[in-house]
Each structure stands twice: as C-alpha cells, then as structure tokens.
C-alpha cells in the first residue's frame with residue numbers, strides 16, 4: 109500500500125516540489141470502498157462545507173478546464189490542481205458512484221479524498237521525515253487509510269484558501285452533533301486547520317498543541333456532563349439521625365468537607381433534595397457546625413457570617429479568608445515618587461507591581477529578597493507598609509492642603525501619615541490615640557516619614573470635644589473586632605463573642621458622636637467625616653452610622669471610591685437608612701483585600717438635635733432599648749456567666765465619659781459642672797492625706813497591709829487630676845512615684861503618678877485600727893508588690909481607654925467613703941481579726957522544726973500576697989523570740 113505499492117506504475121505528476129519529492133501512491137478501488145460509505149454519513153457541517161466548495165468550484169470552473177496553466181504556477185492553488193492531476197488517473201474510482209450525492213462539478217473537490225498517499229506530501233512538503241512516517245502509516249491498513257483520506261480531505265480543504273474560515277462558529281456545532289469518532293477527529297482537525305488558515309506558517313508542534321487543547325476542552329465538558337449526571341443520579345443526602353444518649357461518632361475532616369458539599373447542594377434546591385421530615389433550619393444547623401469545625405470559627409461568628417452572606421458567597425468568603433492578602437506598601441510622596449521607589453526596590457530584588465488603578469501610591473509586593481521593614485528606602489521614610497484597604501479611608505476623606513484635620517484613633521499612624529502627605533505638610537493634623545504605648549509608634553512613623561505638620565496627642569477619643577473642635581475633616585478609623593482581618597489574625601475566628609461586639613459598637617458610637625461634634629459644619633472646604641473599621645459586621649458599621657444619622661445633623665455622601673460593595677440597608681430584621689448604600693464594603697473574596705468598611709458623612713449643622721439628649725449615660729440605655737427592639741436575642745445574655753461578664757464590661761465602660769451637650773449654653777453649663785465636680789473631688793481627696801501624713805508618717809509604710817486586705821488603693825489610682833500635684837509634698841511624691849518606675853507602672857506616668865500621691869492619705873485611715881500586735885511583721889511592707897498588683901490591670905488596654913469613666917466612679921466612691929467613715933471602718937474591724945488568727949498560726953508554726961516552719965510561713969506569706977522580704981522579717985522575729 110501507500111506510495112511504494114504502485115510506484116512504478118504511476119506516471120509523473122505535476123512539477124510541484126511535493127511531487128518531485130515523492131510521488132502520490134495509487135489506490136485500488138477497494139481502498140476507497142469504506143470511504144464512500146463514510147461519505148454517505150457526512151455531517152451537517154461537512155455537507156455545508158462541501159456545498160460552499162461546490163459553489164466556489166462553479167465559479168472557478170474555467171480554471172479547472174485549463175489545468176495546465178495553473179500547473180505551471182506556484183500559486184496557492186497549486187496543491188488543488190496537483191490533486192486534480194493525481195486523481196485524474198483514478199477518476200474511475202470516483203466516478204463509479206462510490207461518492208454519493210455529489211455532482212460532477214464536485215469531482216475536483218472530491219479528488220483530494222483519493223489522494224490518500226499524497227497527503228503527507230501535500231501537508232508536509234518540507235518535512236521529509238514526517239513524509240516517511242505518513243507513508244508507512246499509509247501502508248499499515250485500509251482502515252488507517254480511511255482515516256488518512258479523511259484527514260487529507262480536511263487538510264486539503266483547509267489549505268484551500270478559497271474556503272472561508274467559517275469554522276470558529278462551527279467548532280461548537282461539531283461538538284453538538286452526533287458523529288462518529290472519526291468525524292469528531294475530523295472536525296477537530298478541520299477546526300484547528302481553519303483557525304490557522306494562517307496556519308501554514310505554524311509549526312506542527314503548535315498545531316498539535318491546539319488539537320490537544322481542544323481535546324482537553326472536550327474532555328472537560330464531558331466530565332462536567334458526567335458529573336451533573338451523577339449528581340442527578342446520586343442518592344439524596346440524608347441528615348444524620350438524632351441519636352439521643354449515644355455518643356456521636358467521630359468524623360474526619362474529609363467527611364466534614366463532603367457533608368458541607370452535600371448540605372450546600374440540598375440547600376441550593378431545597379424542595380428537590382430535602383428529606384421530607386427535615387426542616388431547612390436543621391440543615392443550616394448542621395452546616396454551621398461543620399463550617400465551624402472545618403474553618404475553625406466559633407459558632408457566634410459563623411452565625412453572623414451566615415446571616416450576612418448567601419451560601420455560595422459565604423463559602424468564597426471563608427475560603428479566601430484562609431489566605432493571607434498580598435503585602436502592600438504606600439509611597440510617601442513627601443519624599444519620593446512611586447516609580448522611583450519601585451525602581452529602587454526592584455534593584456534590591458523586590459518583585460512588585462502597582463496595587464491597582466485606584467491608587468497612585470500603592471505597590472503590591474509579590475516577593476522580596478530583603479526584609480521590607482529594613483531597607484534603606486524604608487528607613488529613609490520613602491514608604492509605609494500598609495494594607496491596601498487602609499488606603500481607602502484616607503482617599504475617601506480627601507484631605508486638602510492647609511486644612512485642620514483630626515485623626516481620632518491614629519496609632520500606629522498609617523493613615524495619619526497618608527493624610528499628612530496628601531496635605532503636603534501644610535495645615536495641621538492632629539493624630540490622637542488613647543493608647544499611650546501605641547502612640548509612640550505614631551511619633552516614630554511620622555518622624556521617619558518626614559511629617560512636620562502633625563500634633564500627636566493621647567486622649568480618650570470620646571472626650572476629644574473637650575480638647576478641641578472646629579476641624580475641617582475628621583477621620584475615625586475606629587477600634588473594632590477585626591473580623592475583616594482573620595487572615596492576618598486567625599485568633600479572631602475563635603475569640604470574638606457577643607460581648608466583644610457589643611463593647612465595640614458602644615465605643616464606636618460614642619467615638620462617632622464625638623468625632624461629629626469635633627467637626628465644623630461651616631468649614632469652607634470640608635465638614636466631612638470618614639468612619640472606617642476593619643470589621644465586616646453590620647453591628648459595627650451600618651448600625652453605628654445609622655445611629656449617628658439619627659443623633660446628629662449629618663448625612664451620608666458618596667465615598668468617592670469607585671469600587672466596593674454597597675453597604676447594607678437591610679440586614680436580618682434591621683432596616684437602615686436607605687442612604688447607607690452610599691457606604692462601601694470590601695471583602696477578601698471580591699476585592700482581594702482585608703474585610704473593610706468605609707462611610708463618609710457631611711455635617712450640615714453645628715447644632716445638636718434637642719430631642720437627642722444623648723448624655724452618654726443614656727447612650728447605653730438607648731443602645732439597649734434599640735437593641736431590644738430590634739435585636740432582642742443578641743442583647744440578652746444567655747447564661748449567668750455571660751451576664752456577669754457583660755456587667756463587668758459595662759463597669760469598665762463606665763457611664764460618665766464624653767458627655768455630649770445639647771446646646772452651646774448647655775455645653776458651658778456642663779463644662780462648668782464638670783470642672784466644679786473635679787475641684788470638689790480634688791479637695792476631698794487631698795484633705796486627708798495631708799493631715800494623716802503629718803500625724804502618722806510611720807504608718808504610711810503600711811499600705812501593703814491595707815491593700816492586701818481591703819484593696820482600698822484602687823480608687824485613688826484612678827484619680828488623675830493634675831491639680832493633685834500641688835497638694836502633695838515633694839517627699840510624698842517621691843515615695844509614691846518610685847514604685848511606679850518599674851514595668852507597667854510607666855504607663856501611668858503623668859496624671860496617674862500625681863494621683864499616687866494621695867495614696868498615703870487613705871492608708872493611715874485604714875491602718876488606724878490594726879489590732880494585730882506583731883507590728884514588725886507588718887512594718888517593712890515594701891510597696892512594690894502592691895503597686896504591681898494594682899498597676900497591672902490598669903495597663904490593660906480596655907481599662908486604659910476608660911480610665912476617665914472609672915475615675916469618676918471611683919471619685920464618687922471615695923467621696924462616699926470619706927463622708928461616711930463608718931462604712932470604711934467596718935471592714936477594717938474584721939481585717940485585724942483575720943490577721944490575728946494568722947499571726948497565732950505563725951506562732952504555732954514557729955514551734956515546729958525550723959525548716960518546716962520556714963516553709964509553711966513562706967507559703968502563708970505567699971498566700972497573703974506578701975513579698976519575700978516578709979519571710980526575712982519572720983526569720984528575724986523568730987531569732988528575736990529565741991533570743
């Protein structure tokens with residue numbers, strides 16, 4: 109078979125290179141017999157093509173009649189003509205009617221079919237190796253020959269430039285049609301050939317690649333269909349039976365994953381897949397549990413997320429929250445330009461890109477050979493390491509040069525420095541934060557970035573209106589639960605609870621009202637406020653804004669950010685103001701950013717609505733009532749423990765901080781009242797210390813004992829009024845300050861230190877009654893351990909935030925104590941009794957062998973909270989007794 113078969117019989121064919129190289133083989137009639145059958149099965153598409161070719165042939169008839177002229181040319185038609193020539197000797201075969209359904213006009217078109225062995229020559233004229241292979245294949249079998257013919261047919265067609273490349277659209281049709289495998293392959297080949305009608309220039313490997321891709325696409329489609337079929341045919345998922353009393357079977361992670369898929373499927377078409385006796389709620393419950401286990405969330409947070417997102421989106425959100433967001437940096441335009449910075453970093457082996465069209469200063473870092481927090485560029489302040497989402501609030505704020513702007517919660521200064529750089533170091537920026545430790549980072553960053561229009565302060569934001577108002581713009585990047593940044597801090601998934609959310613939105617509301625009050629509605633350039641959080645919970649976002657809309661003369665305006673999802677106007681049973689759709693939400697799964705929320709408000713009047721008398725005492729009440737109206741479940745603590753916890757939280761929050769005022773007159777009145785209160789308080793607090801210190805200076809050294817028993821120190825530590833300083837003698841000041849110089853005590857520099865001076869005053873009052881005879885035991889009482897004890901809890905962030913409120917409560921308590929000394933004496937009477945018992949025990953213990961007694965005493969002292977020094981004293985006493 110093939111060209112070798114009847115090589116000698118064949119007359120020389122045309123002058124084309126192909127024919128020179130190798131001659132077309134001769135085919136017997138039998139070789140074509142099967143082909144004819146196939147022709148009868150031509151697909152619709154093939155028929156269409158044939159029809160087109162037929163038309164063209166008709167047009168080209170004159171050419172056919174003068175083949176010789178064409179023969180001599182090197183035109184594109186050469187091959188076609190060549191084929192015609194090849195076929196001329198075998199015309200019988202074709203004309204014997206084996207190719208059905210074609211007129212004589214199609215002869216020329218049909219010729220290629222017979223050019224089985226010629227195919228390789230036609231196609232691969234320059235590739236002699238391939239020619240050989242093809243020819244060998246041609247010899248193998250008749251069947252293969254069939255295929256070859258088919259291929260040739262296709263390839264010839266495609267080579268024929270007269271055939272328009274109409275196959276792009278056809279390729280899909282071909283898939284849809286029921287064709288034999290051969291037909292399919294033909295179609296593929298045709299498609300690929302036609303797609304590259306320019307194809308002649310393509311390498312065979314490229315062609316093969318195209319074919320492969322098509323095959324893959326088809327396989328993928330088949331697989332998909334198969335999957336769908338199997339889904340339809342599969343057993344309907346059944347919820348596990350309630351097995352009361354029985355232990356739950358352990359379930360593996362892959363099983364959970366599978367169950368998540370199954371339940372999701374059921375919920376996607378509940379009517380169809382549900383079990384008759386099971387409710388949607390039951391499915392949701394089991395899904396929630398599985399998701400909690402699979403993604404390591406607590407049920408509280410998972411419930412919130414399930415409330416927020418539709419099921420499919422929820423899965424996307426959870427998945428993308430598992431992946432850390434790309435590291436981004438912001439160019440400090442005060443010192444360099446993004447292009448220059450990028451170049452400098454690239455030179456250091458950093459692989460980066462612009463963060464997106466929306467920012468002119470952001471760069472996303474894919475990889476780096478150097479630590480980005482220590483490059484010379486970083487140290488020189490050319491950039492700030494900052495999440496992409498952190499740039500959004502400042503962009504929304506749109507600071508202007510020469511404005512007066514407040515960043516109410518600024519630490520560690522990412523957004524502050526961004527604002528300052530947009531202001532080009534003009535105007536004044538106030539960077540405030542309540543956390544004294546974090547504020548250091550603000551100062552450091554501002555220095556590094558070369559910012560010199562900024563005043564850094566450390567005040568409770570809720571009270572900032574008492575510090576300063578009249579700002580052109582305010583940024584409130586509020587403290588929050590951080591539910592949007594679980595990829596950064598996965599502990600959030602487990603640690604956040606209802607109470608945390610409540611605490612956050614209470615604080616956020618207070619801060620927001622204060623921030624609005626700090627704004628000047630009459631500002632010629634601004635009067636704008638931007639509120640942002642890195643939480644995705646509506647309670648901390650839309651709900652807070654909605655509250656402010658009701659309480660102040662503000663309205664929502666567009667953020668100016670051209671991407672982001674609209675804020676919620678509906679969420680569960682809540683209905684927020686419709687303008688909340690102007691706010692923007694950002695999610696990891698949609699924006700490849702941390703979860704974030706941005707709202708922009710415009711203050712349109714400086715007056716505060718009268719009916720909104722939100723003395724912040726009431727703010728909490730309002731919250732509770734609002735919450736109880738709309739959100740009963742979440743406000744009511746479920747267990748006793750929770751109730752206790754929330755009570756404690758509320759205590760921490762205090763009730764008196766940051767009172768907003770109703771009118772200017774009232775502002776004045778309330779300020780006066782506050783000042784008066786403080787004065788009264790100051791006077792009362794410092795009356796006694798002075799007296800007592802003079803009378804019983806020795807007993808000042810007994811604070812430890814007092815604090816151990818009654819913790820009476822605490823109230824005084826909270827008092828921070830600077831005026832106290834003047835009332836205390838220098839010696840006392842030293843005594844009280846010294847112990848604070850260690851560790852945490854540093855945090856209480858300033859106001860608190862001054863207050864410490866008042867400590868001795870109350871100590872004597874309480875130590876007046878010590879009946880315990882063993883004075884030496886009590887005498888040395890070093891203040892350090894006591895100070896530590898008291899200081900540690902105050903170093904806690906939350907406590908710090910609410911120092912002010914606590915102070916006031918404490919002040920009142922102190923006042924009450926002072927007014928009714930009987931109250932304070934009552935516990936004192938009991939305390940000595942207890943001490944007596946202890947001392948008796950100590951004496952008994954002393955009688956024991958020395959080693960044992962020492963140990964026991966040490967333990968007893970530890971229990972009492974005394975330091976090691978006391979053990980030493982005990983030993984001394986013992987020696988004395990022995991002596």
Ligand SMILES: C[S@@+](CC[C@H](N)C(=O)[O-])C[C@H]1O[C@@H](n2cnc3c(N)ncnc32)[C@H](O)[C@@H]1O
Pocket residue numbers: 498516517518519520521522523524540541542543546567568569570585586587588909
């Ligand atoms: C989300 S962070 C601010 C991040 C900052 N805007 C930035 O871009 O770098 C929230 C900040 O609010 C501060 N904060 C918490 N309670 C506050 C209060 N009552 N007054 C002022 N700041 C407070 C926290 O110390 C924390 O630094």
